[in-house]
Amino acid sequence: MNYVVRGASVNRAALIAARLTARQLRLRQQRRHVARQTGNHPAPFKGRGLSFQQLRAYQGGDEIRHIDWRVTARTTKPHTRVFEEERERPIVICLDQRRPMAFGSRHCFKSVMACHAAALLAWNGLDSNxxxxGLIFSDDRHNEFRPKRSSRAVLHLLNSACEYSERLLQAPAEDKQQALSSALEELRRITRPGSSVFILSDFHDYDDEAHKQLLLLSRHNDIVALGINDPLELRLPLQGALPLSDGQQRSVINIDQRLQQHYRDHIAQAQQTLQQELRQLGVVLLPLSTDDDLLDILSREIRLT
Known part of the structure; x- marks a missing residue:
């Protein structure tokens, strides 16, 4: 089944209907940990990722940091805490709905593609128990959603995504822009260690501060970055005069072969740099174009560790 997104605006009914499509989504997994969860995938823990199970008498080889000193003092015999791997993996979706996302040259806007990707990931996570x-942010505000295991919570998230997308088309261009680093800082604040984090953005302003926030976030979470782009952003059109407008002003740029090559080299270098920096953090970067089959890309490329 194909899932090709179209349009400059988001349809609420389509995001709700995406639940049926999400059931076909099989996110590929690397079995780094073998303990099972209540969901249908292995645990993606980084760090301890444990929950308290019981107290018992200390045994040789037990970690000193797990000794319960209060019980030890009360009973005069050393006791240690026994932990088990947590039986949940919260899904946290970070959705970029800033002004640069309101762009598309073929099938849909980047903002619309991001909303549909968020819907598939959210429904798939819920169906996996x-x-x-997540966090949805624009240039002047953000909404946060604490992870919950309910259809109502997902509907609330998707309804807010539609509102942000609609507002993106209606609001006039402003000089004020929220930096990606600020959104990532908020994301880090609401994300519990042991989560699977999906960041849907074009990463146009990824900088040192954003790198720092991702570094802190990646220490205890698995992160997949979906870098959303449009074909026109990767390659200039055929040679000739190209009219451009920001909705208020209009200009014309003359494209020749030299400019095309310079532009391709610049974009390729920027993408390579972003991929290298994210790889250093253990973050998977998945390029996603507005003319891609969304279901096919997510099924083939995303690996939950």
């Missing part, structure tokens, strides 16, 4: 939440 995971708690789903």
């Amino acid at each position: 995971d708690r789903v939440g």
